[in-house]
Amino acid sequence: MIALSPTDRTHAQQAYDEFGQAIAAYEIGSEVSSFTSKFDAFLAGTATLTAAEMSGYNLFRGKANCNTCHLDGRSNTQAAGETDNGMATNAAPMFTDFTYNNIGLPMNLALPWYSENHPDQFGFTANPAGVAFIDLGVGLFLDSYYGSPPPDLDWVPLTPFFVGKFQTSTLRNVGQVPPAPPTGYPAGVFVKAFMHNGYLLSLNEVVHFYNTRDKFAFPVLSGHCPAGTVEKVTCWPMPEEQDNKNMTIGNLGLTSAEENDLVAFMETLTDGFVPITPASLSKPAVMGKAALPPSHQ
Amino acid sequence: MKKLVFVTVVFAAACGLSTPNRLTADDQSPGNATAHRVQITEGPQLESASDNSAIIRWTADRVKGTSLRYGVVHYGTDLHGLSQTAKSPNRWNGALPAMVYRVQINHLKPGTTYFYRVESVDAKDISEGPESAVSQFTTPAAGERIVNFTQPE
Numbered sequence: 001m002i003a004l005s006p007t008d009r010t011h012a013q014q015a016y017d018e019f020g021q022a023i024a025a026y027e028i029g030s031e032v033s034s035f036t037s038k039f040d041a042f043l044a045g046t047a048t049l050t051a052a053e054m055s056g057y058n059l060f061r062g063k064a065n066c067n068t069c070h071l072d073g074r075s076n077t078q079a080a081g082e083t084d085n086g087m088a089t090n091a092a093p094m095f096t097d098f099t100y101n102n103i104g105l106p107m108n109l110a111l112p113w114y115s116e117n118h119p120d121q122f123g124f125t126a127n128p129a130g131v132a133f134i135d136l137g138v139g140l141f142l143d144s145y146y147g148s149p150p151p152d153l154d155w156v157p158l159t160p161f162f163v164g165k166f167q168t169s170t171l172r173n174v175g176q177v178p179p180a181p182p183t184g185y186p187a188g189v190f191v192k193a194f195m196h197n198g199y200l201l202s203l204n205e206v207v208h209f210y211n212t213r214d215k216f217a218f219p220v221l222s223g224h225c226p227a228g229t230v231e232k233v234t235c236w237p238m239p240e241e242q243d244n245k246n247m248t249i250g251n252l253g254l255t256s257a258e259e260n261d262l263v264a265f266m267e268t269l270t271d272g273f274v275p276i277t278p279a280s281l282s283k284p285a286v287m288g289k290a291a292l293p294p295s296h297q
Numbered sequence: 298m299k300k301l302v303f304v305t306v307v308f309a310a311a312c313g314l315s316t317p318n319r320l321t322a323d324d325q326s327p328g329n330a331t332a333h334r335v336q337i338t339e340g341p342q343l344e345s346a347s348d349n350s351a352i353i354r355w356t357a358d359r360v361k362g363t364s365l366r367y368g369v370v371h372y373g374t375d376l377h378g379l380s381q382t383a384k385s386p387n388r389w390n391g392a393l394p395a396m397v398y399r400v401q402i403n404h405l406k407p408g409t410t411y412f413y414r415v416e417s418v419d420a421k422d423i424s425e426g427p428e429s430a431v432s433q434f435t436t437p438a439a440g441e442r443i444v445n446f447t448q449p450e
């Protein structure tokens with residue numbers, strides 16, 4: 001934690017807000033979202049998925065229920081005569097429905113945040129609650145945060161419906177790893193972290209968590225799994241927040257091989273399989289400014 | 298084919314996990330001609346339980362409409378007074394013909410028998426099907442756990 005005066009801390013917070021806006025502006029650009037993954041090529045009929053990738057794709061939209069939130073653009077089987085009121089799309093799927101969910105993730109007590117419960121030299125304490133702090137996600141935003149006013153008093157009554165919820169992330173590029181040296185990192189140096197608090201450190205851990213969260217649930221904090229169990233393998237510490245916990249996941253009955261197939265499929269979502277060209281950067285059309293109604297341009 | 302896999306059973310024999318599941322007569326009634334009704338095809342049953350929590354699961358078909366639904370469990374220690382309610386969000390996979398509802402119940406007491414019945418509501422909190430018949434489960438003793446899982450093959 002960096003000790004800052006109140007004035008400098010305000011400036012720092014403004015800078016972080018602007019960081020976020022700048023990153024968002026970059027991410028929406030075609031340089032990041034180029035839609036040139038192997039899966040896009042598969043949809044276009046110019047690439048073939050391996051057996052493991054295809055198995056993972058079928059699990060993704062079947063037994064594993066991933067596509068209930070990470071929309072794959074292919075999930076609607078209404079019967080004849082029924083109305084399609086789903087999210088069918090004729091554009092490249094985004095692999096998110098942009099909703100908010102509580103997936104029951106444990107606290108990540110490795111974060112320095114939990115030990116920042118002492119005042120700095122200016123008297124500022126970042127996290128007065130220490131390890132008792134509960135990240136309520138959208139609920140925390142709606143209900144104010146450590147004494148700051150709520151963003152809108154009319155939203156406060158909605159807080160119970162949003163505690164513990166975080167936005168569903170896109171899965172595009174979820175398996176992307178940095179390049180090797182000389183421009184990237186040596187093997188094992190760069191550790192990719194997943195979820196809002198970085199508790200899960202690989203796609204395999206992510207899938208295993210979704211598969212066994214409730215099967216291997218223990219009422220303990222991270223670092224305190226019972227003897228004979230292994231955290232993240234046969235023991236999942238208790239969720240940071242129980243309210244609104246999504247129960248679609250948690251006991252999917254996937255085998256280890258099926259978990260691996262799902263990872264293989266998600267690794268097909270990394271852009272760059274098809275060389276990025278000016279033509280590829282123009283897709284999908286719905287992402288372009290011209291596709292938006294005038295009021296949104 | 299389904300195979301019941303009893304992964305871990307702790308005091309299960311003494312727990313009386315559930316009674317046979319039956320649908321109420323309401324399931325067969327025509328009801329509102331415009332209202333869509335799901336049908337419970339499997340369960341409800343206890344999936345797992347700790348000394349202070351339990352997960353109830355069941356399968357329904359005739360599902361359509363919004364992706365977000367809620368499983369609802371009305372429960373209590375008095376067979377005739379299911380005064381408490383647990384409600385969990387579940388997502389329907391539109392690529393599948395049926396969906397599994399799972400609801401977690403918290404703040405239970407160890408070694409206690411609970412009665413329950415289930416229903417589901419849509420994203421607007423409108424009931425979308427029949428309530429099940431009343432079943433029951435018993436939580437294990439303090440520090441113990443029951444895992445009762447149906448593994449598809």
